[in-house]
Amino acid sequence: MENTPEAYDALMVLSFGGPEGPDDVRPFLENVTRGRGIPPERLDDVAQHYLHFGGVSPINALNRAIIDAVRAEFDAHGIDLPIYFGNRNWHPMVEDTVAEMARDGVCNALVFATSAWGGYSGCRQYHEDLARAREAVGADAPALTKLRQFYDHPLAVSAAADAIAAARTELPDEVRDDARIIFTAHSVPVRADATDGPTDLGGHLYSRQITEACALVAAAAGVDEYDQVWQSRSGPPQVPWLEPDIVDHLDTLSDKGVGAVIVVPIGFVSDHLEVLWDLDTEARDRAAELGVVFARAATIGTDQRFVELVRGLVQEMTDGLAAQRLGTLPTLGVDADGHAVECCSLPS
Numbered sequence: 001m002e003n004t005p006e007a008y009d010a011l012m013v014l015s016f017g018g019p020e021g022p023d024d025v026r027p028f029l030e031n032v033t034r035g036r037g038i039p040p041e042r043l044d045d046v047a048q049h050y051l052h053f054g055g056v057s058p059i060n061a062l063n064r065a066i067i068d069a070v071r072a073e074f075d076a077h078g079i080d081l082p083i084y085f086g087n088r089n090w091h092p093m094v095e096d097t098v099a100e101m102a103r104d105g106v107c108n109a110l111v112f113a114t115s116a117w118g119g120y121s122g123c124r125q126y127h128e129d130l131a132r133a134r135e136a137v138g139a140d141a142p143a144l145t146k147l148r149q150f151y152d153h154p155l156a157v158s159a160a161a162d163a164i165a166a167a168r169t170e171l172p173d174e175v176r177d178d179a180r181i182i183f184t185a186h187s188v189p190v191r192a193d194a195t196d197g198p199t200d201l202g203g204h205l206y207s208r209q210i211t212e213a214c215a216l217v218a219a220a221a222g223v224d225e226y227d228q229v230w231q232s233r234s235g236p237p238q239v240p241w242l243e244p245d246i247v248d249h250l251d252t253l254s255d256k257g258v259g260a261v262i263v264v265p266i267g268f269v270s271d272h273l274e275v276l277w278d279l280d281t282e283a284r285d286r287a288a289e290l291g292v293v294f295a296r297a298a299t300i301g302t303d304q305r306f307v308e309l310v311r312g313l314v315q316e317m318t319d320g321l322a323a324q325r326l327g328t329l330p331t332l333g334v335d336a337d338g339h340a341v342e343c344c345s346l347p348s
């Protein structure tokens, strides 16, 4: 797809947000779950996960580091767009960021959201956040164009493949070559996944993109056999979410005699709390109980290729370059004219 080059005057990095101290935890969780029917017991549990780390999620600091690295990458390539930071659920809130951009005279900004995926939580909800923020700011709000989904960008695929190779070197010699590769991504309600994406695709855009990304990364890493599982399930127990859960899957693998695993957090770009708690704490502890040797691959956000990827996505829009892609599924987010479209919408 060729985009029509247009004049953009800023980039916003848009993310989930996370608490930065114990007093932030409850109000943050209330922002995340407002009107979503998450049971109070689940919220109490999740609050404990955050409090275990002093009430600080690493996500904001990680995003600030990504912004610094993108700034350096832009400077090195003569891209003089200012970079702003906004979040869905915690400060700096996207509404405040858009107000600041309006005060600075920004008219037409690009938006990089820190999710590679289609689907409601990873894509459409970010469009809703932008629309809400523009409405709050009113007539002076800049136009905001969300960059496309990047789950199959060649730089994302090669960074994830190299992270598997690096994790393999951490394993003891005797299990290194036989370690089972497990890709994991955030679970979502089965019903939400079923209705994601263009109707002619038949839904399931999020889970299909994850499946395709796993196949691309496995091929790049020279891995023939692997598993794809889910993590961080939320919601009431009677509502079905994508399965199997990673912790249950470790039991299954252990029963089959698997002695070592490399867990690959394909669904996330940085080591935020869903990685530190659900993988590095819960899954790692379960593996230890089972006597399964455990290594976890790094997320791609720390790899230099990640900022090159961000620059590439921006240049697709500013220079009208063709999208760099390895996959075949739709990656929604911009139309043929380079304009943001309401993607991943539920059929009405």
Ligand SMILES: CC1=C(CCC(=O)O)c2cc3nc(cc4[nH]c(cc5[nH]c(cc1n2)c(C)c5CCC(=O)O)c(CCC(=O)O)c4C)C(CCC(=O)O)=C3C
Residues within 6 Å of the ligand: 016, 017, 018, 019, 029, 032, 033, 036, 038, 042, 043, 046, 057, 058, 059, 114, 115, 116, 117, 121, 122, 186, 187, 188, 189, 232, 233, 234, 235, 267, 268, 272, 273, 274
């Ligand atoms: C698909 C997906 C991604 C990946 C795409 C992307 O990256 O955007 C993602 C990322 C993240 N999810 C995160 C945290 C949370 N997600 C929750 C709840 C939920 N996530 C969902 C889906 C996703 N979530 C869903 C369908 C819910 C149910 C409620 C709802 O429909 O909204 C809850 C509520 C408590 C609970 O866990 O029940 C929390 C605290 C953090 C920040 C971690 C940190 O603080 O470091 C990040 C990056």
Ligand SMILES: [Fe+2]
Residues within 6 Å of the ligand: 186, 232
């Ligand atoms: Fe989440």
